[in-house]
Amino acid sequence: MRKLTNDQELVEAAGANIGEIIENLETSYPGIKERLCDQEGNVRRFVNIFLNDEDIRFMDDKATAVKEGDEISIVPAIAGG
Amino acid sequence: MDKNLSPYFTHLKCRECGRKYPKEAVHVCDFDFGPLEAAYDYEAIRSVLSRKVIESRAESMWRYRELLPIDGEPTVGTQVGFTPLVKADRLAARLGVRELYIKNDTVNYPTLSFKDRVVSVALSRAREMGFKVVACASTGNLANSVAANAASAGLKSYVLIPADLEQGKVLGSLVYGTNVIGIHGAYDQVNRLCSEIAGKYGWGFVNVNLRPYYAEGSKSMGFEIAEQLGWKLPRHTVVPMASGSLLTKINKAYTEFQMLGLVDAGQSCTIHGAQAAGCAPISGAFKRGTDIVKPVQKPNTIAKSLAIGTPADGYYAIHVMRQTGGAAEDCTDEEIVEGIRLLAECEGIFAETAGGVTVACAKKLIEAGKIATDQSTVLCITGNGLKTQEAILGKCGEARLIKPSLREFEELIAGEVAAAQ
Numbered sequence: 001m002r003k004l005t006n007d008q009e010l011v012e013a014a015g016a017n018i019g020e021i022i023e024n025l026e027t028s029y030p031g032i033k034e035r036l037c038d039q040e041g042n043v044r045r046f047v048n049i050f051l052n053d054e055d056i057r058f059m060d061d062k063a064t065a066v067k068e069g070d071e072i073s074i075v076p077a078i079a080g081g
Numbered sequence: 082m083d084k085n086l087s088p089y090f091t092h093l094k095c096r097e098c099g100r101k102y103p104k105e106a107v108h109v110c111d112f113d114f115g116p117l118e119a120a121y122d123y124e125a126i127r128s129v130l131s132r133k134v135i136e137s138r139a140e141s142m143w144r145y146r147e148l149l150p151i152d153g154e155p156t157v158g159t160q161v162g163f164t165p166l167v168k169a170d171r172l173a174a175r176l177g178v179r180e181l182y183i184k185n186d187t188v189n190y191p192t193l194s195f196k197d198r199v200v201s202v203a204l205s206r207a208r209e210m211g212f213k214v215v216a217c218a219s220t221g222n223l224a225n226s227v228a229a230n231a232a233s234a235g236l237k238s239y240v241l242i243p244a245d246l247e248q249g250k251v252l253g254s255l256v257y258g259t260n261v262i263g264i265h266g267a268y269d270q271v272n273r274l275c276s277e278i279a280g281k282y283g284w285g286f287v288n289v290n291l292r293p294y295y296a297e298g299s300k301s302m303g304f305e306i307a308e309q310l311g312w313k314l315p316r317h318t319v320v321p322m323a324s325g326s327l328l329t330k331i332n333k334a335y336t337e338f339q340m341l342g343l344v345d346a347g348q349s350c351t352i353h354g355a356q357a358a359g360c361a362p363i364s365g366a367f368k369r370g371t372d373i374v375k376p377v378q379k380p381n382t383i384a385k386s387l388a389i390g391t392p393a394d395g396y397y398a399i400h401v402m403r404q405t406g407g408a409a410e411d412c413t414d415e416e417i418v419e420g421i422r423l424l425a426e427c428e429g430i431f432a433e434t435a436g437g438v439t440v441a442c443a444k445k446l447i448e449a450g451k452i453a454t455d456q457s458t459v460l461c462i463t464g465n466g467l468k469t470q471e472a473i474l475g476k477c478g479e480a481r482l483i484k485p486s487l488r489e490f491e492e493l494i495a496g497e498v499a500a501a502q
Contacts, residue, residue: 035112045097045396046114057373076114078269078276079292079393 001074004029013072018049019062021072036074046077089126089147093117093293096397104152106210106285108292116393117293119150127341132312135343142198142301148337150297151205157234158201162301164189166309166459172427172440176447180457182315183424184306186464187432192229192253193465194222194433195327199298200230203287206294212285213237218275219288220268220323220386221250222433222464227287228259239284241271246385249468267380269391299327303334306459307344314338314350316456319443321435321463322354322363322409323387325398331461332401353407353451354398355442357382357417357434363395364409372399383414383472384434386464408451412441418476420444421466431466439463 005011006029013028015021019041026033036047042062043049049056050073056064066072086104093102097115108117126147138144142162143155165185173181186195200223207215216239217227224240231238240254244263254261264271272289279286287295307314314335320328332352339346356364359382366374377390392398402409412420420440425431432440439460446452466473483489 038113044113044115046109046116055376058375076109077393078273078391079108079116079289 001032001035004032004035015066017060017062017066018051018056018064018072021066022062048075048077049073050075085152087147087150087152089121090119090150090152091122092120094120104150106212106290108290119293119297121148123337123340130341130343132308132343135308142201142298142305145301145304148297148300148304148334149202150294151202152209155201155205156208157204157230158191158197160190161197161201162189163305166306167428167430169428169460172424175423175427176444178447178452178454178456178458180455182306182310182457182459183428183430184302184459184461185430186302187430187436187462187466191233192222192225193468194226195299195302195461195463196222196226197230198301199223199295200226200287202298203285203291203295204230204234204236207236207285207287207291208234210285214239214282214284215287216240216275216278216284217287218242218268218272220388221246221253221468222386223288224259224261225250225253225468228254228257228261231259232257241275241278243268243271243385247469247471249470250385253468267378268389269376272389272391296326296330299330300334300337302327302461303331304338306331307335307338310457310459312344314344314348315459316349317351317353317407317452317458318461319353319355319439319446319452319458320461321387321439322356322392322395322398323389323435324392325354325363325394327461327463328352328354328398329394329401332405350405351407351452352401352405353442353446354402354409355439356409356411357384357387357438358411358413360384360388360390361411362390363392363398364411366395367399367402367409372396374399382417382434383469384417384438385469386433386435387438408446408449410442410445412438412445416441418473421473422477424462425466430462432462433464433466433469434472435464436462436466437472 013021013024095110095115097113130147135144140163167183169181169183189197214237217223219242238259241262279289338344360377360380362374362377374395380388417437420437424440
């Protein structure tokens with residue numbers, strides 16, 4: 001995915017919730033949204049998004065509120081076992 | 082087509098979006114991160130594979146080789162599989178069902194667990210791809226199997242395990258001269274580290290970059306069950322779940338056999354999943370009525386071989402159970418020990434903790450009416466109890482000690498002999 005962010009590991013993005021942040025990322029780094037979300041706009045099954053280490057699936061998913069300074073990690077699911 | 086390539090195993094395919102990938106050491110879709118799975122030309126297989134052809138072959142998992150993802154002949158683990166399917170009448174009576182079978186992989190060759198099946202495929206494929214070093218992340222059984230099969234194939238191996246595994250499982254890897262690396266952390270942390278190592282070192286990790294090949298080996302358990310039942314599918318199958326992969330692959334095996342006409346199509350075959358309560362992310366999600374699997378951060382169960390907190394195939398396992406009318410169940414450590422003892426005392430089969438989980442959960446599913454008492458049921462018993470002795474130490478009584486004296490012996494058993502006669 002870093003191919004889409006000019007090899008940057010850490011990027012800044014604005015938005016009041018995860019959904020808005022994904023939209024803003026798409027503006028800055030075109031192509032990133034379709035990697036993260038399916039055609040219905042839901043976060044893909046094998047993509048994990050963590051807000052300050054908590055999986056957004058167990059909060060409000062894309063509606064999870066984000067405040068200034070929060071850290072969001074995007075981590076593909078790890079196969080194994 | 083290159084004559085060295087299998088005409089049956091055609092490509093890898095993303096389980097999510099269906100994108101096709103060449104048969105390489107890749108396991109994740111570049112586009113959506115979905116897992117890759119082996120795909121076959123079933124028409125070509127149908128034209129060569131019949132019950133008669135299979136029955137004419139040696140009694141190993143490789144009698145179904147057109148349905149396993151390698152190009153040439155298997156070179157590692159050629160004698161793996163075809164373990165006994167035991168009609169378990171005494172256990173059936175105890176559980177209150179009429180027709181019960183144990184698929185007994187406690188005696189799988191060479192390392193006494195179903196993992197020899199997956200490793201046989203993964204290492205045969207690793208050799209075809211030219212890997213010199215093979216490795217795995219493991220809760221124990223897989224490490225034993227990679228170590229043993231790599232030794233016999235002359236491959237260098239590294240096995241990475243949680244540091245707190247049972248002694249039998251640690252020693253059962255070390256003896257083969259492999260490199261055992263114990264990680265201070267849970268399996269999921271071991272797994273994460275392995276995916277970083279696989280990317281950096283270019284080793285063949287059987288359950289990371291070789292996972293599409295490895296996972297298919299589990300189908301052989303399902304193929305064997307169907308053949309050993311006289312080319313029939315069981316009405317119910319109870320499968321232990323760690324990553325959930327075995328359950329999905331047994332379902333795939335049953336589906337492939339129906340599709341190829343090797344068993345009658347359209348039979349109902351319900352698949353149930355079993356977990357330990359101390360690490361039950363899949364059965365927890367199933368019972369909540371969702372398919373979103375909540376990771377278990379700190380698994381706490383004696384069934385260490387099933388202690389995967391972030392199960393890679395949990396989502397798919399839940400869907401297989403729902404689609405086949407099955408259910409998920411989980412059980413406590415005490416119930417696991419009871420399950421181990423029940424199987425041993427009724428059938429003379431000493432299973433590891435995962436086997437105790439399967440028996441205990443089957444008992445619950447029968448009591449809840451989810452397995453009807455007049456329908457055939459197979460329990461998948463996947464590993465040997467000699468490897469997890471700590472789990473039952475002191476819980477099956479103690480040896481009674483006497484001097485080598487007939488008098489002492491007779492005093493000891495006086496009451497028992499009278500009672501037995």
